[in-house]
Amino acid sequence: MKSNVFKNLQRKARNWKKWSALAIVSVVFSSATWADILNVAVASNFASLMPSIVKGFEAQTSHKVRVSYGSSGKIYAQIRHGAPFDVFLSADQDKPNRLIAESLAVRDSQFTYAQGQLALFAPRLTDESNTPKQIVMSQKFNKLAIANPKLAPYGAAAEQVIRALVQNGSLTEQIQTKLVTGENINQTYQYVVSGNAELGFVALSQVTNQPSNTVWKVPTRLYSPIKQDAVIVESSRHLDAAKQFTDYLKAPSVKEVIEAHGYLSP
Structure with missing residues (x-):
């Protein structure tokens, strides 16, 4: 009798060890698969905000985020060619619209996360008698930086502002000869900071800490709204995390952080 009891206890102990081992393996496996690494492609104008946003998201979840920056047009082309992004934060609505039309983005995932504002930044030319706006209209400069209008929405907005300010075909052509074009808005900003251009049209979010006399916040009536949309990429392998x-x-x-950095509420 004692022998049978002992054998039963041994059998239960072996079963307990087996199921405990399976449970441990299951927990480890679940943890490894639940914590995803997201690849997020972000328009360059939003670069200054992403570190704090990523930090907050990673603290709230177990996921990690890898961020790639570039012009909206370039990122759009990369997604079309199979770049392994999970989420795309564009600087416009056009590129997300196209991706959805081409079945390359999840249809119901599109939303406006920010509305950008344009600024004219002239750190070296301004004084009390010359505002950045007056400098553009007087053409007393050698180089004016804008982002590539074909790739960057802020560049397209800058072109609209130049036409609205000058309202003269020949003068507009003269300004065109003085343009320095950045691939994206970050490169455009660097042209101005480095002195390769005396002034430039940049994102307001890039110059919120600059002296007020060096920045002209361009009235939104002078350019089409820069509504910035996000989408989840259709080929994402981490749809839940995205x-x-x-x-x-x-x-x-x-949203409060976004507004504090020079963006309008969507």
């Missing part, structure tokens, strides 16, 4: 990230961008606390 949805968590886009939902996080809609949180009131994140």
Whole structure:
């Protein structure tokens, strides 16, 4: 009798060890698969905000985020050619619209996360008698930097502003000869900071900490709204995590951060 009891206890102990081992393996496997690494492609104008946004998201979830920056047009082309992005934060609505039309983005994932504002930045030419706006209209400069209008929405907006300010075909052509074109808005900003251009049209978010006399906040009536949309890429292998990230961008606390950096509420 004692022998049978002992054998039963041994059998139960072996079974307990087996199921415990399976449970440990299951927990480890679940943890490894649940924590995803998201590849997020972001328009260059939004670069200054992403570190704090990523930090907050990673603290709230177990996911990690890798960020790639570039012009919206270039990122769009990369996604079309199979770049392994999970989420795309564009500087316009056009590129996300196209991706959805081409079945390359999740149809119901598109939303406006920010509305950008344009600024004219002239750190070296301005004084009390010359505002950045007056400098452009007087053409007392050698080089004016703008982002590539074909790739960057801020560049297209800059072209609209130049036409609205000058309102003269020949003068517009003269200004065209003085343009330095950046591939994206970050490169455009660097042209001005480095002195390769005396002034430039940049994102307001890039110059919020600059002296007020060096920055002209361009009235929004002079250019089409720069509504910036996000989408989840259709080929993403981490759709649940991607949805968590886009939902996080809609949180009131994140919206406050976005507005504090020179963007308008969507």
